Amino acid sequence: MPSNRQARLARLYAATALACVLACVVPMPAFAQDVGDMATSVPSGSQMLLAADTLVYNNDNQTVTAVGGVQIDYGGNRLVAQRVEYNRNTKRMVASGNVEVVNSDGTKINSEHIDITDDFADGFVNALRVETIDKAYFAAESAERMGGVLTTFHNGVYTACEPCEDKPDKAPTWRVKARKIIWNGEKKTVRFENANFEFFGFPLAYLPAFEIADPTVKRKSGFLIPSIVYKSDLGVGVKIPYYFALSPTYDLTVTGSGYTKQGFLGEAEWRQRFNNGQYSLKIAGIHQQDPDAFLDTTAFPSTAGHNVDSGAAGDPNKFRGMMGTQGQFAINPRWNFGWDVLLQTDKNFSNTYNIDKYNGSVHQSSVYLTGLNGRNYFDLRAMHFEVQEDTPNDNISARSGQQPWVLPSLDYAYIPDVSVAGGQLSLNVNSRVISRDDLDQTYFTPYVPGSGTQRVRGIEGESGRLTAEAEWKRSFVTDGGLVLTPLLALQGDVDYLNASSASLAAINQMATNLGEQDDMRSSFARYMATAGLEMRWPVLFSMASGSSHVIEPMAQVFMRPNEQYVGGLAVPNEDAQSMVFDATTLFERDKFSGYDRVEGGSRANVGFRYSGSYNNGWGTNAIFGQSYQIGGENSFAAPDLVNVGAYSGLDTTKSDYVGLFGINSPNGFAASVSGRFDEQSFEIRRAEVKAAYSGLPVSLSAKYAFIQAQPLYGFTTDRHEVTLGASTHLAENWRVFGTGTYDLQESLLVRDGVGFAYNDSCFTYLMTYSQSRDLNTREVSQTIGFNLSFRTLGDFGSSSSGVDTIQ
Numbered sequence: 001m002p003s004n005r006q007a008r009l010a011r012l013y014a015a016t017a018l019a020c021v022l023a024c025v026v027p028m029p030a031f032a033q034d035v036g037d038m039a040t041s042v043p044s045g046s047q048m049l050l051a052a053d054t055l056v057y058n059n060d061n062q063t064v065t066a067v068g069g070v071q072i073d074y075g076g077n078r079l080v081a082q083r084v085e086y087n088r089n090t091k092r093m094v095a096s097g098n099v100e101v102v103n104s105d106g107t108k109i110n111s112e113h114i115d116i117t118d119d120f121a122d123g124f125v126n127a128l129r130v131e132t133i134d135k136a137y138f139a140a141e142s143a144e145r146m147g148g149v150l151t152t153f154h155n156g157v158y159t160a161c162e163p164c165e166d167k168p169d170k171a172p173t174w175r176v177k178a179r180k181i182i183w184n185g186e187k188k189t190v191r192f193e194n195a196n197f198e199f200f201g202f203p204l205a206y207l208p209a210f211e212i213a214d215p216t217v218k219r220k221s222g223f224l225i226p227s228i229v230y231k232s233d234l235g236v237g238v239k240i241p242y243y244f245a246l247s248p249t250y251d252l253t254v255t256g257s258g259y260t261k262q263g264f265l266g267e268a269e270w271r272q273r274f275n276n277g278q279y280s281l282k283i284a285g286i287h288q289q290d291p292d293a294f295l296d297t298t299a300f301p302s303t304a305g306h307n308v309d310s311g312a313a314g315d316p317n318k319f320r321g322m323m324g325t326q327g328q329f330a331i332n333p334r335w336n337f338g339w340d341v342l343l344q345t346d347k348n349f350s351n352t353y354n355i356d357k358y359n360g361s362v363h364q365s366s367v368y369l370t371g372l373n374g375r376n377y378f379d380l381r382a383m384h385f386e387v388q389e390d391t392p393n394d395n396i397s398a399r400s401g402q403q404p405w406v407l408p409s410l411d412y413a414y415i416p417d418v419s420v421a422g423g424q425l426s427l428n429v430n431s432r433v434i435s436r437d438d439l440d441q442t443y444f445t446p447y448v449p450g451s452g453t454q455r456v457r458g459i460e461g462e463s464g465r466l467t468a469e470a471e472w473k474r475s476f477v478t479d480g481g482l483v484l485t486p487l488l489a490l491q492g493d494v495d496y497l498n499a500s501s502a503s504l505a506a507i508n509q510m511a512t513n514l515g516e517q518d519d520m521r522s523s524f525a526r527y528m529a530t531a532g533l534e535m536r537w538p539v540l541f542s543m544a545s546g547s548s549h550v551i552e553p554m555a556q557v558f559m560r561p562n563e564q565y566v567g568g569l570a571v572p573n574e575d576a577q578s579m580v581f582d583a584t585t586l587f588e589r590d591k592f593s594g595y596d597r598v599e600g601g602s603r604a605n606v607g608f609r610y611s612g613s614y615n616n617g618w619g620t621n622a623i624f625g626q627s628y629q630i631g632g633e634n635s636f637a638a639p640d641l642v643n644v645g646a647y648s649g650l651d652t653t654k655s656d657y658v659g660l661f662g663i664n665s666p667n668g669f670a671a672s673v674s675g676r677f678d679e680q681s682f683e684i685r686r687a688e689v690k691a692a693y694s695g696l697p698v699s700l701s702a703k704y705a706f707i708q709a710q711p712l713y714g715f716t717t718d719r720h721e722v723t724l725g726a727s728t729h730l731a732e733n734w735r736v737f738g739t740g741t742y743d744l745q746e747s748l749l750v751r752d753g754v755g756f757a758y759n760d761s762c763f764t765y766l767m768t769y770s771q772s773r774d775l776n777t778r779e780v781s782q783t784i785g786f787n788l789s790f791r792t793l794g795d796f797g798s799s800s801s802g803v804d805t806i807q
């Protein structure tokens with residue numbers, strides 16, 4: 001038996017040996033910490049625990065040997081081996097026999113033999129296998145460490161694909177094999193020499209030598225993965241980005257893109273991060289080789305030879321560009337300040353060239369200040385909308401030049417934490433100031449032969465409004481289960497308007513056509529007071545089959561005066577232009593979508609809600625009802641500048657019926673049908689049918705939408721549209737999908753696309769082809785996209801597929 005002194009020495013040597021092992025095997029690519037980091041990763045005061053079948057101290061040879069089931073735990077790290085021997089003379093430690101080291105961060109290192117000096121500088125590892133915490137895998141026949149800086153892996157393999165449990169010898173989806181993998185701890189680089197990239201076990205590419213940043217380095221200058229894209233008016237494009245890691249807090253990415261039809265596009269993005277926020281600045285520009293590719297002279301012959309946003313005919317050096325900036329900063333835990341601003345030479349540059357962060361069909365530029373504290377919310381922002389579309393500026397349907405500047409818009413909501421008179425009080429304030437340079441006036445086919453009906457969607461000039469609203473409500477439950485909720489609300493508005501002569505002329509023409517009074521005012525004030533009562537009687541009953549159902553008859557009554565200035569054209573309508581009356585809005589107190597219109601007159605909403613659940617996992621839900629104008633003037637029957645209430649279903653004393661019914665199942669099937677039906681003939685005015693199934697091997701979706709013609713609201717014909725989508729799994733990880741949207745009224749396939757995809761834990765492949773057609777010009781736009789994504793290595797391909805993918 002060894003002496004107590006020998007045992008203490010053994011434990012000391014064992015602790016040193018474990019530190020040596022960890023220092024040797026941890027500093028490797030993709031999971032490395034340097035030696036200094038490892039030395040400090042063990043908490044101070046940690047105790048070393050050693051367990052072994054036999055512990056032998058040889059004083060003559062100055063060795064300590066642990067044999068049989070050796071396990072050493074130290075500071076959250078663990079070493080397991082069949083034999084560990086430390087030599088004090090040579091200062092080397094050898095662990096052998098199913099050696100496994102589990103680092104404190106979860107990294108696992110397996111080997112049959114580890115030999116290292118106790119100063120961590122030199123060592124040798126045999127038959128090395130590594131599994132990192134993020135499921136990256138390394139293996140090598142041997143590895144050696146020299147000078148405490150350079151680690152060389154001989155005949156190494158790297159992959160981010162998990163090994164197959166059933167077939168551990170099966171080749172992963174992809175892997176990189178290299179004669180040498182050299183990690184430089186000083187330069188923070190990993191170099192592969194004589195490397196082969198294998199895909200599904202087959203060599204795909206031979207790379208004599210290439211170098212990447214040490215994966216422990218999150219930011220390092222160098223080329224990023226290139227991408228490729230195709231658009232019919234741009235041609236084939238290849239993007240090659242270069243990343244400059246200038247400091248830990250700011251960087252720069254420069255991207256060059258070459259398009260076969262339009263030439264070279266340059267991009268640069270600067271990003272900087274601070275303790276309380278960050279911002280970015282992006283610029284891009286191109287001298288187009290073929291601006292005429294964007295012109296449709298058959299649809300708009302008058303534009304030939306004129307300067308339009310997408311390029312000028314006969315001008316091969318047409319310059320297009322943009323500058324965009326985004327940022328957000330936390331003033332304190334409650335308040336944030338930020339911005340998102342886009343400036344470009346024309347209305348459609350960023351969308352045409354798919355400039356990241358600015359490529360949406362509608363981009364909202366804004367500067368904002370927001371605050372959030374409990375249930376209190378504050379939002380102040382200035383806004384401008386860029387409608388990125390292909391139509392030239394002189395076309396009547398162009399919208400970009402008619403978008404206003406909102407300077408500013410304010411929303412404030414406050415709900416006290418304590419009840420008021422036993423109920424809940426909520427306060428809302430909204431304000432907006434709008435300035436528009438061009439009259440937003442839309443003409444369409446007359447709804448009465450010979451009349452020139454028009455809608456004035458936006459006033460040329462300035463307008464402003466300040467609205468304050470308070471609402472109180474409290475619920476009572478009777479002994480019979482009837483839920484009574486009285487409600488009181490008060491809203492007040494102050495408005496002003498400075499309209500141009502063109503705006504006043506358009507309003508006067510509209511008033512003449514509608515037989516109304518031209519009463520546009522420069523300033524006014526109005527109010528709306530509401531007293532309401534909601535009654536609900538939920539009834540629960542169960543069936544013998546085990547299903548349960550809740551039927552809830554429901555009625556609301558709102559008493560209020562008429563909407564002020566209703567029946568004339570005195571109030572501009574900027575934020576309440578959308579009017580959809582359906583089952584989801586049946587029980588709303590004010591069914592207008594914004595503050596510029598206020599629902600007036602007394603009204604009753606009557607209907608029921610239903611939900612059911614079944615033992616087999618199926619569920620059902622439904623809403624059905626009708627609304628009644630029971631006193632005063634009907635706001636939805638009174639025209640405004642956009643005729644927002646026309647054909648809404650609420651413009652008669654008895655509204656149209658609205659309903660919704662939906663079902664869902666545990667096997668992935670769900671469907672719903674909703675509609676609006678004429679209050680006399682029950683004719684369908686609006687309908688939507690949706691169904692979807694998600695499962696293996698097939699996923700399906702279908703949607704049909706119908707909206708009856710609304711001439712006064714700007715739509716002179718019925719609208720029918722069908723959208724279908726499908727996805728099928730050909731085999732494990734492989735699938736084919738496709739989508740299509742068909743306009744039944746125009747007999748036109750608006751959008752269609754197909755795609756092919758592969759997906760597993762470490763690799764994704766996506767290939768798509770899509771087409772879109774303009775409803776007016778019937779012009780076809782084609783897009784081809786593909787993407788290859790290798791986990792931990794990067795992506796290659798286009799940034800978007802252009803096809804909605806059904807999983």
